[in-house]
Amino acid sequence: MQVPAPFTYERAGSVDEALSLLGRYGPEARLVAGGHSLLPMMKLRLARPEALVDINGLAELDYIRVDGDHLAIGAMTRHAAVLESPLLSEHYRIFAEAERVIADPLVRNRGTVGGSLCQADPSEDLSAVFAALRGEVVIRSTGGVRRVPMREFHVGPYETAVGDGEILVEVRVPIRTSVGSAYEKVERRAGDWSIAAAGAFVVLDGDRISDVGLGITAVGAEHFTCAEAEAALVGAQPDDEAVEAAAAICASSCNPTVDQRGPEDYKRHLVSVLVARALRRSIAVARVGSSRGVED
Amino acid sequence: MRVTIEVNGRETSADIEDRLLLVHYLRNTLGMTGTHWGCDTSNCGACTVWLDGLPVKSCTTLAAMADGRSVRSVEGLEGDTLDPVQQGFIEEHGLQCGFCTPGMMMVARALLDRDPDPDEATIREAISGNLCRCTGYENIVRAIRWAARKQAETGRSDREAEEAVL
Known part of the structure; x- marks a missing residue:
């Protein structure tokens, strides 16, 4: 029987209370949201916090809404809510496409956006989605609020910019028009972590790509993206040549590890195929959207 | 605590x-x-x-x-009678060793409450977080479809009975 090592359980009723509990217990306290990454790690003693602060009751952090020219997603939003959100699908189909292949429906009922990002697993999908979309996270402490670009959020595997005594409260994504987006993932079996996955958004201005974002996970891509490939695409015509060139840059610049999910050359090949597919589908959607003003 | x-x-x-x-x-x-x-x-x-x-x-x-x-x-799950999902697992041989069955049935009940007439793809997606080591998925899907049909029939006969009284 696997059970976590002993800890003290506390339940927070508000963000302020959660911050106060984190302050009381110090750096050995951890927040727990859905718990579907943290509790398995605690069972294996890969994590051994002295106190868990349960934030499942923080309804104030459970929302998906338009906030000015951004989409704002509360940290306690469950994966299932992201998958089913008409608002997110209207702007970026990358969300539903990624969520559909994150774990399984039961895990998606519990797992949260904030929890997934803060766990910072190097194979996590939403990290790639928000990196592609150039989102930013909002972090609160008793000292105030600060914002961190998604591409500076991950400090390393399982490490983020969220410090002791801080809570990630929101993720923000700019709203774009004439945009298409897509997510492509290959896993060994339904619900598993990626062998490799890639997401993209493309904004078209006439016959040129005017803005683009790429997200890549599970293969050691720096900041879950590839800035060099993005730079090569901006200003280019959205044709096969540009797509293939960008995909090749992604494949050569990532750093896949050899493990039971496959050898290095296979993973690089997957990256090139998945980036190309995500870009092609994004371009196709953006073409439709640019004639209608919104993503189809 | x-x-x-x-x-x-x-x-x-x-x-x-x-x-x-x-x-x-x-x-x-x-x-x-x-x-x-x-x-x-x-x-x-x-x-x-x-x-x-x-x-x-x-x-x-x-x-x-x-x-x-x-x-x-x-x-x-069980009320005065077996839940249609439970009856469906009996009728369609939805279990072999029975280990996955409680989880499968709880997911099936939640699915039918939300979507009373799910197609096969929807059922398979709904149970994708539940593993059957006997690999008896075909019959599990049939069992859930049986429950959906049974509910629809029962719902109809209940409505007809009510209308007859009125």
């Missing part, structure tokens, strides 16, 4: 270790062994119960997290 959890409509309460998992609260503290304890890694879904109306994996949920909330387990 002291927890109070509504289980199948009945209030339960116990002094527990903070680290106790919900599956062990049900099985060991309450002695309700209908909920199965399988992989312990939130992969297999044998431990699936409802928490505040949503199916979750109870091996990855602390009993403390359910404090003040409501849980429904497989023991709570």
Whole structure:
């Protein structure tokens, strides 16, 4: 029987209370949201916090809404809510496409956006989605609020910019028009972590790509993206040549590890195929959207 | 710590270790062994119960997290008669060893409450967090379809009976 090592359980009723509990217990306290990454790690003693602060009751952090020219997603939003959100699908189909292949429906009922990002697993999908979309996270402490670009959020595997005594409260994504987006993932079996996955958004201005974002996970891509490939695409015509060139840059610049999910050359090949597919589908959607003003 | 959890409509309460998992609260503290304890890694879904109306994996949920909330387990499916989902698993041979069955049925009940007429793809997606080591998925899908048909028929006959009275 696997059970976590002993800890003290506390339940927070508000963000302020959660911050106060984190302050009381110090750096050995951890927040727990859905718990579907943290509790398995605690069972294996890969994590051994002295106190868990349960934030499942923080309804104030459970929302998906338009906030000015951004989409704002509360940290306690469950994966299932992201998958089913008409608002997110209207702007970026990358969300539903990624969520559909994150774990399984039961895990998606519990797992949260904030929890997934803060766990910072190097194979996590939403990290790639928000990196592609150039989102930013909002972090609160008793000292105030600060914002961190998604591409500076991950400090390393399982490490983020969220410090002791801080809570990630929101993720923000700019709203774009004439945009298409897509997510492509290959896993060994339904619900598993990626062998490799890639997401993209493309904004078209006439016959040129005017803005683009790429997200890549599970293969050691720096900041879950590839800035060099993005730079090569901006200003280019959205044709096969540009797509293939960008995909090749992604494949050569990532750093896949050899493990039971496959050898290095296979993973690089997957990256090139998945980036190309995500870009092609994004371009196709953006073409439709640019004639209608919104993503189809 | 002291927890109070509504289980199948009945209030339960116990002094527990903070680290106790919900599956062990049900099985060991309450002695309700209908909920199965399988992989312990939130992969297999044998431990699936409802928490505040949503199916979750109870091996990855602390009993403390359910404090003040409501849980429904497989023991709570049956009313005066078997739930159509339970009857469907009998009619269509939806189980072999039976280990995955409680989790499968809790997911099936949640699915049919939300979507009374799911197609096969929807059923397969709904049970994709539940593993059957006998690989009896074909019959599990049939069992859930049987339950959907049964409910539709029963609903119709109930409505007809009501209309006849009126």
